[in-house]
Amino acid sequence: MTDHTLRVLLGVAALLLAGLPFMPQWLAFLITLALARGLVVLGLALLMRTGLVSFGQGLYYCLGAYAAALLDHAAGIHDAALMLLAALLIPVVVALVLGLLLASYRGIFFAMLSLAFSMIVFGLLIKTSSLGSSDGFNVATRSIFGITIADGYNGRVFMAATAILSVIAAGALHRYLNSHLGRLSAAIRDNELRVEYLGASVRNVVHLNYVIAAALGGIGGGLTALAVGHIDPDMAYWTTSGEFVFVAVLSGTGSVLAPFFGSVIFEAIRTLANQYAPNIWQMTLGITMLAIIMFLPAGLWALFRRKARAA
Amino acid sequence: MSDLLAVIIDGIIYSSWLFIMATGLTLIYGVMKILNIAHGSLYALGAYLSASLVGWWLAGGHDPYGSYAMLAAAALLVGLVMGPLLERGLLRLMYGRDEVVLLLITYAVFLILEDVIKLVWGVDSLYVSQPYDLLGNFDIGALSYPVYNLVLVGVAVATGSATAWTLNCTRHGKMLLAVIHDREVSGAMGINVDRLYLMTFTVGTTLAAIGGAVTAPTLAVSAGMGVEVIVLSFAVVVIGGLGSLGGAALGALIVGMVRSAAVHYLPAVELFSVYSVMAMVLIARPKGLFSAAEARKI
Numbered sequence: 032m033t034d035h036t037l038r039v040l041l042g043v044a045a046l047l048l049a050g051l052p053f054m055p056q057w058l059a060f061l062i063t064l065a066l067a068r069g070l071v072v073l074g075l076a077l078l079m080r081t082g083l084v085s086f087g088q089g090l091y092y093c094l095g096a097y098a099a100a101l102l103d104h105a106a107g108i109h110d111a112a113l114m115l116l117a118a119l120l121i122p123v124v125v126a127l128v129l130g131l132l133l134a135s136y137r138g139i140f141f142a143m144l145s146l147a148f149s150m151i152v153f154g155l156l157i158k159t160s161s162l163g164s165s166d167g168f169n170v171a172t173r174s175i176f177g178i179t180i181a182d183g184y185n186g187r188v189f190m191a192a193t194a195i196l197s198v199i200a201a202g203a204l205h206r207y208l209n210s211h212l213g214r215l216s217a218a219i220r221d222n223e224l225r226v227e228y229l230g231a232s233v234r235n236v237v238h239l240n241y242v243i244a245a246a247l248g249g250i251g252g253g254l255t256a257l258a259v260g261h262i263d264p265d266m267a268y269w270t271t272s273g274e275f276v277f278v279a280v281l282s283g284t285g286s287v288l289a290p291f292f293g294s295v296i297f298e299a300i301r302t303l304a305n306q307y308a309p310n311i312w313q314m315t316l317g318i319t320m321l322a323i324i325m326f327l328p329a330g331l332w333a334l335f336r337r338k339a340r341a342a
Numbered sequence: 343m344s345d346l347l348a349v350i351i352d353g354i355i356y357s358s359w360l361f362i363m364a365t366g367l368t369l370i371y372g373v374m375k376i377l378n379i380a381h382g383s384l385y386a387l388g389a390y391l392s393a394s395l396v397g398w399w400l401a402g403g404h405d406p407y408g409s410y411a412m413l414a415a416a417a418l419l420v421g422l423v424m425g426p427l428l429e430r431g432l433l434r435l436m437y438g439r440d441e442v443v444l445l446l447i448t449y450a451v452f453l454i455l456e457d458v459i460k461l462v463w464g465v466d467s468l469y470v471s472q473p474y475d476l477l478g479n480f481d482i483g484a485l486s487y488p489v490y491n492l493v494l495v496g497v498a499v500a501t502g503s504a505t506a507w508t509l510n511c512t513r514h515g516k517m518l519l520a521v522i523h524d525r526e527v528s529g530a531m532g533i534n535v536d537r538l539y540l541m542t543f544t545v546g547t548t549l550a551a552i553g554g555a556v557t558a559p560t561l562a563v564s565a566g567m568g569v570e571v572i573v574l575s576f577a578v579v580v581i582g583g584l585g586s587l588g589g590a591a592l593g594a595l596i597v598g599m600v601r602s603a604a605v606h607y608l609p610a611v612e613l614f615s616v617y618s619v620m621a622m623v624l625i626a627r628p629k630g631l632f633s634a635a636e637a638r639k640i
Contacts (some may be wrong), residue, residue, distance in 0.1 A: 038410030078377055085441045134627055139377055140628055145582045148619040150573060200475050269573050278447055310461060317453030324437070324447060 036205050038288060044198040059190040061298055063258045066193045068278070069294035070200055070251035074244030075279040076290050077204065081240050082220030083137065087145030088154055088275045090121040091245040093267035097156070098122070100170040102284030104162075109173035111180075111192065111257055118253020119246055119340050126245030134238040149267045167263025170256050186273055189258045197255065199288040200247060207243075208287070216240060242277035277316065281323055283330015293331060343583055344484050349606045350599070351482065355491045357598025358498035359557060363571060364578040365505055372522055372585030373440055373542040376433065379448040379576060381550045382568030383455035385487035388554025390459055392416035393468040393563045400472060409473045419557040421548025429543040434536075452572070460565055466563040493557055501549060506587055518542065522585070523603030577620040583630030584600040592631060 047062065054062075071092050078085055095118035102108040102117050129148060136144050157165045172189075174180055180188050209214040215236050218226050223233045256262045265271060274297075282293025300319075304312040327333050367381050395412040428451060436447055449563075477489035509515040520528040521538055529535045561567075578597050581591025597616055604615040623631060 054547060084445075086445075112623065134625075136628060139445065140580075140624065141582070142442065142445065144621060144624045146573065146576070147580075147617045147624060150617040151614055154611070154615075154617055157613065233521040270569060276446065277434060277449070297501065311457050313453040314457035317450040317457075320450040320453070321432070324450070 067254035069291035072249030072290035087149030089272035090149035091248030095249030096256035122249030353602035361594035382572030386568035388551030420551035425544030425547035589632035
């Protein structure tokens with residue numbers, strides 16, 4: 032079977048960018064959010080391929096957002112490119128350190144320790160009054176790569192940036208997963224002792240995947256901060272992380288496209304539910320999740336696979 | 343001096359409540375290997391139903407002391423209905439799946455129950471402070487505490503001892519220990535594992551509901567009250583070592599004392615301190631303080 036992933040990726044991105052000038056503001060905003068959160072989920076999916084579920088990915092989402100926002104808040108830098116760079120670097124540094132510890136944890140203990148780390152950050156931020164405590168603060172962006180963004184074009188510029196970054200991230204991850212190192216991830220999930228016997232370092236692969244997931248989480252958080260223009264500590268709360276896990280389970284880990292697909296569906300359902308049935312929104316999520324776990328253990332992506340095989 | 347005393351007393355009260363929550367969680371994990379996120383919702387369900395029953399009881403002009411019976415009735419009702427419902431209707435279909443998948447399933451249950459609670463009771467807070475005020479206060483030095491807190495501590499000690507006694511001194515308890523040790527072999531030896539699972543989950547659920555019922559009079563019962571409780575009780579059982587009753591007690595004491603000290607001396611680090619302790623324990627002893635060594639399976 033030939034691999035269409037990269038072509039589909041570029042095609043969809045081109046379509047989005049071409050449609051950008053004709054898109055209403057709200058749609059551009061929704062797509063930005065969905066893609067940004069899709070990036071976080073992409074990182075989670077990578078961890079899941081390795082057999083690890085992080086219940087604290089909100090940590091990096093939040094760190095990325097705060098790193099970007101603090102450039103504006105504390106240093107007076109309003110350039111989107113620099114802010115995103117900070118959103119990438121800070122989580123990577125933190126993940127390099129925490130990864131030293133987490134790389135030797137598995138299963139429920141990995142989930143719990145990553146949960147503890149994210150809750151520590153949440154506990155810190157919510158009591159830091161200089162950062163707005165539980166209210167957070169606003170983020171302003173004026174330029175990108177030094178070019179001033181004209182009034183009213185913020186949303187479109189961010190959507191373009193998000194789409195381009197998503198393509199780069201997904202493309203790079205796709206190549207990584209098909210590399211020697213990337214293929215070890217699934218092997219670790221299946222049986223890590225055998226991987227060790229074959230002479231590969233499980234620890235290093237897990238650590239590397241953890242850092243990559245953090246980088247994706249940070250970028251996703253940074254993009255969300257820019258697009259929404261506001262951040263608060265809830266980004267690190269366990270329910271945020273839970274939502275990411277939810278979308279990862281919903282989409283499945285079969286392809287790098289799946290997280291974005293799942294994320295778009297999730298945002299669409301969320302928007303519709305908020306509009307028409309705000310009272311049963313969580314219930315809808317819960318029932319969907321149960322149905323997916325029972326009937327589609329490999330996620331929504333399995334639907335495409337089945338079709339492809341049948342054809 | 344009285345400051346320190348206050349820290350210790352508040353710590354004990356808080357620990358008692360945490361322990362009730364953690365016992366149910368750790369019991370379910372120990373036997374069934376399910377880390378139950380829905381525990382927090384069952385706690386909230388217990389609190390809501392207690393508030394409603396107590397409110398109904400008092401509105402009927404009955405003896406106010408009967409409200410304690412209502413608290414107990416609410417907890418039992420939630421446990422005996424929700425426990426079998428969730429175990430028979432849902433979890434039973436999922437045994438044998440990965441621990442993390444089971445965690446996600448209970449997360450889905452949590453999401454569903456959160457909305458069920460909102461649909462049934464609405465989004466307004468409920469207040470039933472009568473059982474809390476009824477017993478008056480007692481003094482320790484210069485400090486005055488509601489007697490109700492003693493009830494809370496008593497309930498915690500009672501549930502803890504009852505669970506320990508059942509596990510170690512009764513036939514069912516010993517069968518349960520055998521199941522914890524090796525599920526398949528116990529099944530082969532003629533132990534009805536299915537029924538023990540049902541009983542365990544029901545008892546665990548009831549414990550969550552008891553936690554909610556005893557808390558209901560002390561605060562405003564409001565939507566989302568289960569959300570924070572979940573991670574707190576996770577912290578407790580993870581510190582103690584998942585599946586260990588003694589661990590749950592120690593974990594509850596540690597978290598209770600740390601939080602109480604933080605609230606008194608340095609309120610800014612309240613949440614931070616609890617989760618820092620959790621992270622530090624996990625780093626030092628990856629499987630918690632009380633945990634048995636496990637054979638590596640190839």
